[in-house]
Amino acid sequence: MKRILITGATDGIGLETAKSLVSLGHHVLIHGRSAAKLEQALKTLRSLSDDASIESYVADLSNMNEVEAFADAVSAKHDHLDVLINNAGVFSTSDPLTPEGLDVRFVVNTIAPYLLTKRLLPLIDSTGRVINLSSAAQSPVAMDAFRGERLLSDGEAYAQSKLALTMWSRGLADSIGQDGPIVVSVNPGSLLASKMVQTAFGVPGKDITIGAKILTRAALDDEFANASGQYYNNDAGEFGPPHADALDAEKNAQIIRAIEEPLAKQLH
Numbered sequence: 001m002k003r004i005l006i007t008g009a010t011d012g013i014g015l016e017t018a019k020s021l022v023s024l025g026h027h028v029l030i031h032g033r034s035a036a037k038l039e040q041a042l043k044t045l046r047s048l049s050d051d052a053s054i055e056s057y058v059a060d061l062s063n064m065n066e067v068e069a070f071a072d073a074v075s076a077k078h079d080h081l082d083v084l085i086n087n088a089g090v091f092s093t094s095d096p097l098t099p100e101g102l103d104v105r106f107v108v109n110t111i112a113p114y115l116l117t118k119r120l121l122p123l124i125d126s127t128g129r130v131i132n133l134s135s136a137a138q139s140p141v142a143m144d145a146f147r148g149e150r151l152l153s154d155g156e157a158y159a160q161s162k163l164a165l166t167m168w169s170r171g172l173a174d175s176i177g178q179d180g181p182i183v184v185s186v187n188p189g190s191l192l193a194s195k196m197v198q199t200a201f202g203v204p205g206k207d208i209t210i211g212a213k214i215l216t217r218a219a220l221d222d223e224f225a226n227a228s229g230q231y232y233n234n235d236a237g238e239f240g241p242p243h244a245d246a247l248d249a250e251k252n253a254q255i256i257r258a259i260e261e262p263l264a265k266q267l268h
Contacts, residue, residue, distance in 0.1 A: 001053075003081050004219055005029040005074065007061070007116070008088025010037035013133070013188055016212035017085065018045055018054075021219065027053040029074065031088065033060050061088055061112035062104050064266045071119035081123040083219045084181075085131045086113035086165075092154040100266055102148040109161035110146075114168050114259050121180060128181035130169075131218045136190045136235055138163035138243040146258055164255050166231060166242045171252030173229030182228035185242065188214050189234045210234065 004021055008014040009030035021028050022045045030045070032038040038056045046052050055077070059070035074081070090108045098104055102111075117130050124130065139159035144150045146164065151157075166185040173183040188211030214234045218224045224232075231242040245251050 001026055002083060002220070003027045003029070003078065004083040004085065005031065005081060005120075006085045006087055007031040007113070010034065010041045013208055013211035013215065014085075014087040015041055015044070016208050017087070017215040017219075019048060020209075020212050020216045022052050022054060023048050024216075024220075025049070027055075029055045029057065031057045031059060031070065033058070061108045061116075062090075062098055064107075064112070064115060064263060067112050067115050068119065068267060071116055074120060075123060078123060080125070081120060081128065083129045083131065084117060084120055084124060085133075085215060085219065086117065087133045087215070088112070089133060089158075089162075091158050096151055096157075097148060100148075100262065102262060103145060103151065103157060105154070105157040106146055106148075106161045106164065109158070110164040110168070111259050111263070113165065114172075114256075115263060117172070117183075121176075124181040126178060126180060129219060129224065130172075130181050130183045131215060132165050132169045132183070132185045133215075134166045134169075134185040134187050134231065134242070135159070135162040136187050136233070138166060138246075140243070140245055141167075141255065143254075143258060146255075147262075163243050163245060164259075166246045167252045167255045168259060170229045170231075170242075170246050171249070171256050174249065174252070182224065182226070184218060184224060184227045184230055184232060186214060186218055186232045187234055 006014050009018045010032035035058050045054050059066045093104050137159040141160045141164050145152050169183050169185040230239050233240045
């Protein structure tokens with residue numbers, strides 16, 4: 001039995017992945033922004049198994065102090081975590097700037113999972129895994145937009161934030177080497193039937209279990225055991241090259257520096 005934390009697990013791919021892992025008998029920690037939706041997800045998951053082992057955590061990932069508190073809550077309860085699945089993401093929002101002046105889409109999709117991963121790394125040993133939800137949509141990161149100095153369209157912000165996530169995944173994997181968990185980024189499949197896809201593109205989308213199945217494999221299967229720093233493209237069904245920028249070590253390091261700078265200012 002593995003202990004697995006999934007962010008954004010109240011609906012969509014996150015909830016489907018939680019269902020899969022609970023059904024397989026794993027201890028699953030689910031996260032959501034809404035306490036009411038978390039409670040509903042807990043009911044759904046508990047209905048799958050009489051002895052389901054599930055915990056829930058509420059946090060707004062656009063607020064770095066809440067991300068810190070979330071990590072502290074997990075660390076207070078557990079001294080070991082096998083898998084962290086950074087699934088939570090946002091495509092559009094009515095108010096794209098945080099009170100600190102950063103773009104919410106970059107904060108939730110790129111910065112929050114980095115902070116959560118860094119804070120939980122002491123719990124995840126070299127046999128563990130960090131799985132980051134990337135996308136087929138990857139565009140070169142405009143650093144002024146990343147710093148909140150210029151607002152992008154929803155589609156462009158999403159694509160840039162997902163490339164930035166893929167870049168720090170590889171950069172972190174390179175920096176921790178054999179001493180820590182594998183860090184892998186996964187495109188779970190394009191246009192799956194998530195609320196995000198339905199809102200963004202107005203289409204019903206493909207079977208969402210396509211995404212849940214690959215995340216379950218990434219969490220458990222041997223094919224991912226030595227995949228640190230790699231990118232899995234589920235549209236192609238194989239590991240493959242991400243955007244060229246994510247293969248550039250200096251650009252990856254630049255993204256990590258750009259993430260750590262606002263974190264140093266915001267956290268208190």
